Amino acid sequence: MTHANLMNNYFDPNLVYTVEDFRHRFRMRRHVFERLFCDAQQVNSYFRQKRDRAGRPSFSPHQKVTVALRMMTYGSSADSMDETHGMSESTCLDTLEEFCDTIVQVYKDEYLCELNQEDLNWLLRKVEDRGFPGMIRSLDFMHWDWKNCLTGWQ
Structure with a gap:
């Protein structure tokens, strides 16, 4: 349900929130989010949709990237994500760590260079x-x- 709400609010064609709302809430333009999202999925299988042991879909890639970005953007604690995204504290922390490691891996050569x-x-x-x-x-x-x-x- 939280995935459906997230998609309905920000990503589906008939989204609830405007482009300005997206930029305000995510602190980035949507095309930047999409680039991070696609790169994270391509590089790290953690950000691909899987099924849990009961055969149900696990957290969606959109949920995982959104939670990681919200924690970084707003300095939110991992346990606060449970209320809005239905993700446990330990899963949020794992997601944040995977996301940070992935972003560094993908962008370090381009953006994380030593200053001359x-x-x-x-x-x-x-x-x-x-x-x-x-x-x-x-x-x-x-x-x-x-x-x-x-x-x-x-």
Whole structure:
């Protein structure tokens, strides 16, 4: 039932919510979601529809990707997904881990590269133009140990 509601609300031709609602709730355009969805399904069999031991369909790929994205987007806890998506806490955590691993595997070469000096200079210009001079430089010092920092925070 939760799969049917999700499809009816966001993905079927006669959807309940508008394109703007989708972008607001998912924090991305639908074509970006579709790309992530398709790539996750192609690379990781976890995101393909299966049947459970009783022969019933398990959670749909749309449900799994939606739950992972909602947890990341809103910082939602895994146990809060049970109410809206009918997915247990442990399944949500497994889904989030599988999704993150898959996305890193698929996109790491394109998006997760180490910055070179040219990239860093471009970023520094961008953040300075937006009123945050020195923002990137402040990240360089996050590895420092603070002698007076509480032990629990070190």
